Amino acid sequence: MVAPVPGLSINLATVRQQWNMREAAEACVRHGIHAISPWRDQVAAIGLDEAVRVVRDLNLQVTGLCRGGMFPAATAELRQAAIDENRRAIDEAAALKADCLVLVVGGLPGGTRDIEAARSMVRDGISTVLPHARAQGVKLAIEPLHPMYAADRSCVNTLAQALDMAGEIAPDVGVAIDTYHVWWEPNLAASIARAGRDGRIFAHHICDWLVPTKDLLLDRGMMGDGVIDLSGFRAMIEAAGYFGSHEVEIFSAQDWWTRDGDEVLRVCVERYQSLCAARV
Amino acid sequence: MVAPVPGLSINLATVRQQWNMREAAEACVRHGIHAISPWRDQVAAIGLDEAVRVVRDLNLQVTGLCRGGMFPAATAELRQAAIDENRRAIDEAAALKADCLVLVVGGLPGGTRDIEAARSMVRDGISTVLPHARAQGVKLAIEPLHPMYAADRSCVNTLAQALDMAGEIAPDVGVAIDTYHVWWEPNLAASIARAGRDGRIFAHHICDWLVPTKDLLLDRGMMGDGVIDLSGFRAMIEAAGYFGSHEVEIFSAQDWWTRDGDEVLRVCVERYQSLCAARV
Numbered sequence: 001m002v003a004p005v006p007g008l009s010i011n012l013a014t015v016r017q018q019w020n021m022r023e024a025a026e027a028c029v030r031h032g033i034h035a036i037s038p039w040r041d042q043v044a045a046i047g048l049d050e051a052v053r054v055v056r057d058l059n060l061q062v063t064g065l066c067r068g069g070m071f072p073a074a075t076a077e078l079r080q081a082a083i084d085e086n087r088r089a090i091d092e093a094a095a096l097k098a099d100c101l102v103l104v105v106g107g108l109p110g111g112t113r114d115i116e117a118a119r120s121m122v123r124d125g126i127s128t129v130l131p132h133a134r135a136q137g138v139k140l141a142i143e144p145l146h147p148m149y150a151a152d153r154s155c156v157n158t159l160a161q162a163l164d165m166a167g168e169i170a171p172d173v174g175v176a177i178d179t180y181h182v183w184w185e186p187n188l189a190a191s192i193a194r195a196g197r198d199g200r201i202f203a204h205h206i207c208d209w210l211v212p213t214k215d216l217l218l219d220r221g222m223m224g225d226g227v228i229d230l231s232g233f234r235a236m237i238e239a240a241g242y243f244g245s246h247e248v249e250i251f252s253a254q255d256w257w258t259r260d261g262d263e264v265l266r267v268c269v270e271r272y273q274s275l276c277a278a279r280v
Numbered sequence: 281m282v283a284p285v286p287g288l289s290i291n292l293a294t295v296r297q298q299w300n301m302r303e304a305a306e307a308c309v310r311h312g313i314h315a316i317s318p319w320r321d322q323v324a325a326i327g328l329d330e331a332v333r334v335v336r337d338l339n340l341q342v343t344g345l346c347r348g349g350m351f352p353a354a355t356a357e358l359r360q361a362a363i364d365e366n367r368r369a370i371d372e373a374a375a376l377k378a379d380c381l382v383l384v385v386g387g388l389p390g391g392t393r394d395i396e397a398a399r400s401m402v403r404d405g406i407s408t409v410l411p412h413a414r415a416q417g418v419k420l421a422i423e424p425l426h427p428m429y430a431a432d433r434s435c436v437n438t439l440a441q442a443l444d445m446a447g448e449i450a451p452d453v454g455v456a457i458d459t460y461h462v463w464w465e466p467n468l469a470a471s472i473a474r475a476g477r478d479g480r481i482f483a484h485h486i487c488d489w490l491v492p493t494k495d496l497l498l499d500r501g502m503m504g505d506g507v508i509d510l511s512g513f514r515a516m517i518e519a520a521g522y523f524g525s526h527e528v529e530i531f532s533a534q535d536w537w538t539r540d541g542d543e544v545l546r547v548c549v550e551r552y553q554s555l556c557a558a559r560v
Contacts, residue, residue, distance in 0.1 A: 113509035115464065148428045150464035151491045151507045161466040184395065184430035186441040211431045213496055227431045229393035 009035035011249035018261030035061040071125030141202035143176035178205035196240025218253035289315035291529035298541030315341035349383040351405030374416040421482035423456035458485035476520025498533035
């Protein structure tokens with residue numbers, strides 16, 4: 001039996017091309033990884049009941065369910081459909097006992113250009129589903145996404161902005177802090193400290209920014225292969241009082257998604273442990 | 281003779297594949313455009329003296345020279361070389377009577393990961409060349425670049441951050457506000473208002489954000505083809521007291537750079553005039 005790797009979680013998007021959710025979860029355990037974060041399509045592919053069995057049978061921590069959100073839409077009907085979809089996502093997160101539901105909040109509704117209107121729709125959407133999340137015991141984590149996704153994925157693009165929005169909604173709405181999305185952010189240390197002080201850090205994702213980045217969506221790097229100061233980031237987030245999981249989330253169509261899944265997990269563990277060692 | 285198009289400037293990167301600086305400038309005049317902004321390599325290709333003659337002969341406004349900056353470097357020698365290069369850029373801007381020298385400030389020095397250190401090098405670099413710029417009568421405009429360029433082109437990534445930095449350096453350091461780079465920015469209206477109040481808006485660049493964006497650098501859109509609320513942007517910048525030029529700057533390897541240059545300028549004029557009309 002391989003030694004457990006405390007603090008490491010694998011977002012299953014990282015191995016989505018290699019395995020289904022059960023296969024990926026079993027592979028994680030083989031590598032000493034006892035925390036995962038699945039995507040809803042991965043849950044759906046094996047069925048929610050089977051996904052719950054996987055988590056229970058393998059005694060896994062679920063550090064998040066990806067994803068809710070996508071609130072902005074051009075019509076009231078479509079916005080209501082998004083609300084309904086988020087309620088289903090909350091139910092799934094509850095069934096999986098996920099630490100949080102990660103919210104990728106959505107960008108501009110098709111054909112529109114008013115990003116402040118989109119941001120209002122996000123605020124309204126989260127506020128609307130929050131009572132259901134509370135009733136189900138599910139925490140909602142706004143994930144600020146890199147500004148290059150502002151149009152089509154998320155109109156919340158900095159940690160400071162996500163914290164402002166969470167503050168406007170409720171004390172129990174938090175954030176998911178992903179190194180890839182916010183590493184460049186001005187006043188990052190102050191915003192991370194604020195997130196910790198306010199008890200809003202519900203998840204922490206790690207990967208690296210490659211130079212050059214060849215694709216806006218699917219060219220994220222393995223920790224250590226890019227330019228993000230991941231040790232410094234870890235120091236900031238621990239200084240903010242966060243000692244939860246470090247969840248590796250890598251979209252990489254041309255590289256990591258093409259490799260053997262066991263190799264991917266082996267490298268995730270190595271790089272994560274290097275980061276831990278660098279910290280001491 | 282075509283009617284002049286007041287307020288429109290063409291950044292000559294927009295037609296860099298079609299023409300040299302003289303050809304591009306003459307084409308602009310053919311289309312009623314009497315303001316340009318050349319890049320230093322375009323000036324160098326015909327020689328500074330000839331570039332000055334082009335501007336004088338055609339009676340052109342030069343809304344900016346692109347670009348100074350690129351201050352961060354791994355060694356003191358390389359940082360000094362960047363300072364020297366910026367002094368030459370200032371001299372060229374003075375010779376061309378450019379409204380400002382646009383600063384693309386630079387990203388992480390190769391092999392480094394400390395973005396705050398890079399930002400300090402930028403502050404130091406601008407402070408160091410500022411006396412020379414003043415002596416030459418050249419205004420320095422920090423251009424915040426989209427965060428997707430934080431690693432390799434600019435560690436100044438929001439207008440708010442650029443204004444903070446300008447404020448730390450001197451009252452006569454300004455900003456170049458490009459719709460492409462800052463359209464997504466939280467609290468954008470407030471930052472633009474602040475820039476105007478502080479007298480720091482030295483240049484304004486326009487183009488559009490395409491969905492999808494296929495390349496991080498060379499897939500910018502013609503005004504109207506993307507998702508930026510350019511009318512709203514214009515309203516914000518005019519509310520801030522800016523009534524200077526609107527400089528079209530489009531890097532577009534697969535589209536506009538492959539078209540006939542006269543077609544590009546014709547469409548620039550059309551779209552710019554549509555924006556002006558929409559404003560009334």
